[in-house]
Amino acid sequence: MEQKNMENRIEKVREYVDNVLLNMTDTVERRCAYLHLYGVAQACAMIAQKRKENVELAIVAGMLHDIFSYKTMDHQDHAHKGAVMAKEILNELDIFDNSETDMICDAIYNHSDKAVKQTPFNEILIDADVLQHYLYNPFLTVSESEKMRLENLKTEFCL
Ligand SMILES: [Fe+2]
Numbered sequence: 001m002e003q004k005n006m007e008n009r010i011e012k013v014r015e016y017v018d019n020v021l022l023n024m025t026d027t028v029e030r031r032c033a034y035l036h037l038y039g040v041a042q043a044c045a046m047i048a049q050k051r052k053e054n055v056e057l058a059i060v061a062g063m064l065h066d067i068f069s070y071k072t073m074d075h076q077d078h079a080h081k082g083a084v085m086a087k088e089i090l091n092e093l094d095i096f097d098n099s100e101t102d103m104i105c106d107a108i109y110n111h112s113d114k115a116v117k118q119t120p121f122n123e124i125l126i127d128a129d130v131l132q133h134y135l136y137n138p139f140l141t142v143s144e145s146e147k148m149r150l151e152n153l154k155t156e157f158c159l
Helices: 006-022 027-050 055-064 067-072 078-093 098-110 120-136 144-156
Strands: none
Touching: 006 027, 006 055, 006 067, 006 078, 027 055, 027 067, 027 120, 055 078, 055 098, 055 120, 067 078, 078 098, 098 120, 120 144
8 A cells, every 4th residue: 555645645535525526416415515524524623633633534534424425315324324335435545554444434333323422533523513513504503412512512612
């Protein structure tokens, strides 16, 4: 496997994600997909830096976490199916080793379980999902399942 620098690996994944999103025919959904996947990836970058976790892998998990939903327009069990798809994508790209791929895919697999406290790395993606929903429009109603996490994030980031 060719050694890549951090910036290139993130940009390689982004190239793949961009291609998926550019092929979405529904322009409203496509706009949501760009905002959400890259918004969550940016939130992952911030949270991972603050918590001293692996920033690069957190960003990749963010970019890929809902790719299944946007590629198939099927939201049923999207976290579990999305982890399988993310693994296929990462294997195809061949720029991450097995333990890195496992970390990314495990976070995606578990990201719908917002009520459960998970590993520090998996917590980043779940919290980033909540934070992106909030930052999209702080004046919208927050879902019950995200309220507690959002309050904790506001405290952590002094919002
Ligand atoms: Fe999401």
